[in-house]
Structures are given as C-alpha cells and as structure tokens.
Amino acid sequence: MTASPMRIAYIINSVEGGGAASPVPAVLGVLRDGGAEVAVFALTPRDRRGEAAMLAAGIAVQVRDGGEGDHVAALRWLDERLRDWAPTHLWTSLTRATLLGQLIGLRRGWPVVSWQHAAFLKPANRVLLRTMRGASRLWIGDSAAVTRLTARRLGVPAERLMQWSIFRADPEARAAIPWRPGDTVRIGTLGRLHRVKGYDVLIEALALLDPATQYELLIAGDGTERDALEALALARSVTTVRFVGYATEPSAFLASCHLYVQPSRSEGLCVAAHEAMQAGLPVIASAVGELPDSIVDGVTGALVPADDPVALAGALSTCLADPAALARMGQAARARVLDRFGPDRFVESGRAILDRLAAF
Numbered sequence: 001m002t003a004s005p006m007r008i009a010y011i012i013n014s015v016e017g018g019g020a021a022s023p024v025p026a027v028l029g030v031l032r033d034g035g036a037e038v039a040v041f042a043l044t045p046r047d048r049r050g051e052a053a054m055l056a057a058g059i060a061v062q063v064r065d066g067g068e069g070d071h072v073a074a075l076r077w078l079d080e081r082l083r084d085w086a087p088t089h090l091w092t093s094l095t096r097a098t099l100l101g102q103l104i105g106l107r108r109g110w111p112v113v114s115w116q117h118a119a120f121l122k123p124a125n126r127v128l129l130r131t132m133r134g135a136s137r138l139w140i141g142d143s144a145a146v147t148r149l150t151a152r153r154l155g156v157p158a159e160r161l162m163q164w165s166i167f168r169a170d171p172e173a174r175a176a177i178p179w180r181p182g183d184t185v186r187i188g189t190l191g192r193l194h195r196v197k198g199y200d201v202l203i204e205a206l207a208l209l210d211p212a213t214q215y216e217l218l219i220a221g222d223g224t225e226r227d228a229l230e231a232l233a234l235a236r237s238v239t240t241v242r243f244v245g246y247a248t249e250p251s252a253f254l255a256s257c258h259l260y261v262q263p264s265r266s267e268g269l270c271v272a273a274h275e276a277m278q279a280g281l282p283v284i285a286s287a288v289g290e291l292p293d294s295i296v297d298g299v300t301g302a303l304v305p306a307d308d309p310v311a312l313a314g315a316l317s318t319c320l321a322d323p324a325a326l327a328r329m330g331q332a333a334r335a336r337v338l339d340r341f342g343p344d345r346f347v348e349s350g351r352a353i354l355d356r357l358a359a360f
Contacts, residue, residue: 006036006357009087011078011097015042015063017049017246018192018221022271023166024050025057030350036357041081043074043097047222049246068096075100082108089113089357092136095125102135111360113138113353116150117166119289120196120266130154137360140353142166143269143290162353165290167274168346169338174251175280178327179258185215185323187316188257188281190250190272191264193223193243198263198286200225200232204309205263205316207236213320216240218257220247254279258326259319264288265306277301277337282329284315294340300333 008031015021028038039060042051044067054061064077078100082090092101093115105112114136121129130153133139139156140163141147147163150156179185191197199219206217217240219229226243233241247253250272254260260276260283267273267289274294276283283301285291295301302318304311319326 004088006089006354007085007087008036008038008089008091008357009082009085010038010040010091010093011101012040012042012093013068013095013097014044014046015040015048015051015054015061016046018190018272021050022053023168025053025059026168026346027164027166027350028054028059029057030347031354033347034351034354036354039085039087041078041085043078043100044068047246049248071096071100075103079104079107082110089360091115093117095121095129098136099128099132102132106135111138111357112136113140113357115140115142116146116154117142117268118266119146119149119268121153126153136160138162138353138356140164144293145290146268162349162356164349164353165341165346166269167271167337167341168343169274169278169341170343171338173275173278174255175334176255176257176330178330179323181324183258183323185259185320185326186257187215187217187259187261188254188276189217189219189221189261189263190247190253190275191221191262193219193221193225193229195225196264196266197221198265198306199229201265201307201309201312202261202263203229203232203236203238203241205312206233206238206241208309208313209317209320213317215320216242217261218253219243220245220250220253222246250275251279254281257281258323258330259284260301261312261316262286262291263306263312267291274337274341277330277333280327280330280334282319282326282333284312284319294337296332296336300329300336 092098260281262273262285286306287303302315
C-alpha cells in the first residue's frame with residue numbers, strides 16, 4: 001500500500017514583500033519535490049507583494065483579510081481553514097503564526113514545526129515562545145546565527161533543533177557591471193524603512209564623508225520611517241541619497257550598483273545582503289546575525305559595529321577611496337556565497353527536515 005503524502009500547511013504572518021515571505025516559493029518547492037502537498041495560510045495581507053511569487057510557483061495561498069492585533073479572530077479563521085484543508089503537519093513562521101499554529105496543533109493533534117528567523121525578539125514574545133517551545137516537535141533556525149540563538153534563548157534541545165538557511169544562491173543570477181574610471185560609485189541597499197534596518201545610522205555616516213567624494217546612495221524600500229529619514233538627510237545636508245521605493249526586481253537593482261551597504265541594528269540571515277554578494281557586490285554591513293559568518297573583512301567587504309556611524313563612515317571612505325578594488329572584492333563575495341549557500345546544499349537541508357517530519 002502506498003503511503004498518503006504529507007500535507008504541510010505553511011502558516012505565515014503575512015504575504016508582505018521581502019522578509020520571511022521571500023524564500024517561501026523556494027522552501028515549499030523543496031518540500032513539494034520531496035513528495036509533500038503544500039499550501040500557505042497568511043494571517044494578514046500587509047502589502048501582498050510576496051503573494052505573486054507564491055502563486056506563480058503554483059502554491060495555493062489563503063490570506064485572511066484582517067489586522068495584526070486581532071489574535072482571537074485570526075485563531076478562529078486559521079482553525080477553520082486548517083480543519084477544511086486537513087493537513088498532516090503545520091509549519092509556522094515568525095512569532096504570531098507560531099503561537100497560533102501551536103494552539104491549533106495541540107487542539108487538533110497535528111505536529112508542528114516552527115521556523116525562527118529573527119535575531120531580535122520582543123521580550124514578551126521571547127517569554128511566550130520559550131513557554132510554548134514544547135508545543136513544536138521541531139524548531140528550525142534560518143541561519144547558523146539564529147539556530148544558536150534559538151537553542152540559547154528558547155531553551156530548545158539539540159535533538160529538536162535543525163538548521164535550514166533560507167537563502168538559496170543562484171549560480172545564474174545576474175551580475176553587477178564593474179565600476180569603471182569616470183563612473184560615480186553607486187551604493188545600494190534594500191530593506192524596509194524601519195528602525196531595525198539602521199538607515200538613520202547610514203545617513204549620519206554619510207554626513208561624515210568628505211563632501212568631494214563622488215558617489216550616490218540608493219535606498220530601495222518602503223516603510224513608516226521614510227518621512228523621518230528624508231527629514232534627517234535634509235537636516236544633515238546629505239544630498240547624495242535617494243529613496244527609490246520598493247524594488248520590484250531586486251536583482252536588476254543590485255546589478256546596477258557597485259557596492260552594497262547593510263547598516264542594520266539586528267538581522268537573522270539577511271537575504272538582501274546575500275543577494276548583493278550573489279550579484280558580485282562587496283558588502284559593508286553591521287556585524288550582526290549571520291553577516292559576520294558570510295563577510296570576510298577586507299576580502300568580500302567590511303564589518304562594522306551596529307549603531308556606529310563613525311565606523312560605518314570609515315568603511316565607506318575606504319571603499320570609495322579605491323573603487324577599482326570593488327569588482328575584485330565583489331567577485332570574492334559571489335564565490336563565497338555560492339559556496340556556502342549553493343542550491344544543492346539548500347535542497348539537502350530541506351530534504352533532511354522533510355525526513356524528520358515523515359517520522360512524526
């Protein structure tokens with residue numbers, strides 16, 4: 001008799017563009033290729049920019065038309081949808097989805113596997129997740145850094161913790177055009193306009209650069225901090241920064257740059273910085289999350305302390321003083337990220353987790 005396939009309900013906070021939603025098609029593709037049926041259940045839409053890629057990959061998506069604080073209503077909606085879909089396993093992503101998924105898993109008798117993506121957890125969320133850690137049969141860190149954090153801050157034992165780095169490097173990814181003499185050095189960064197991304201620190205750093213330095217900085221992203229960041233740039237007389245809005249094609253944006261900067265106060269894996277390395281860009285980044293494991297200081301980019309505009313300005317000045325070296329550093333970055341996050345390794349990690357789920 002042939003065993004029935006696993007039916008994995010992938011529960012996520014939202015289908016917002018970027019963040020935890022961006023790797024969903026690749027992750028679910030591995031699970032589906034391994035024989036599982038998959039579907040996405042999102043608790044709130046936000047901007048829905050992540051939904052199109054899921055649908056294009058042939059993934060069924062159900063999105064609740066609700067907010068971010070109506071937890072009881074979200075729990076009822078999710079329980080009804082999952083009851084109808086009848087999964088064999090629940091796979092949760094981020095705190096809200098995890099806590100609601102755990103409650104339903106306990107009620108319905110479905111095993112739960114839970115991602116951890118964020119390097120930063122609000123104190124209340126940390127307490128809740130630590131209290132509920134036993135409700136998930138398996139925990140997965142999306143990077144080496146977050147896996148270590150999950151063991152320490154949630155108290156998850158090693159036998160119930162695995163790692164699946166969510167970035168799958170693409171050897172065919174579009175490569176950036178190297179800087180040439182006479183070009184203005186183009187610096188890019190991708191991310192939500194949120195305090196955690198440290199764009200205020202970046203603007204403060206730009207204010208410390210020699211005004212004669214030839215560069216332009218493009219910030220690709222939307223968010224609630226845009227007005228405040230534009231006001232800060234005006235107050236610091238920083239005229240070299242442009243806010244270009246959400247990048248619908250991140251690969252094209254990155255390919256137009258010569259250097260990438262990630263000034264975050266906190267990160268998990270940080271997909272955007274790894275995408276930049278994949279494009280052949282050197283990366284200047286805060287030494288947070290997975291970034292110190294990926295960036296080799298002086299070889300593939302530079303690491304600076306978080307929330308330190310002086311150190312960030314120094315790293316930018318060093319790179320801008322020798323733009324001819326950017327292409328060489330970028331090629332080293334590309335080689336490193338392809339070696340660490342190649343597609344074979346991505347599939348191997350996912351299949352190992354799928355094997356664990358089959359044993360539940």
